Amino acid sequence: MRAMLWVVGVVAGVLILLGLILEAVRWLIIIGLIALVIVIILGVVKGRQAMHHQTRRR
Template sequence: MEMRALLWVVGVIAGVIILLGLLLEAVRWLVIIGLIALAGVIILAFVKGRRSMQHHPSRR
């Protein structure tokens, strides 16, 4: 009976560790994707800002 309980505990702990590993991996990829998206938004804003700055003097 005790051996069976020990196997259950070990199995549950192993499952939790595997799930945590998968979650951490997913979180890491989400952070990377988020940083790439943020960098893209900043670059687009910078490019649009420079374009509007360049067009401004020609309108006068």
């Protein structure tokens, strides 16, 4: 009986940790996608500024 309680406790602990890790991974993916979008937007804005400065010099 005591061994079964230990097994159930360990399995429950592993499932809780796995859930927390998967939740953290999901948030990291979301944060990474947001950062990627920001980098793309900044790249487009900087590219347009560079093109604008280049045409003004001519």
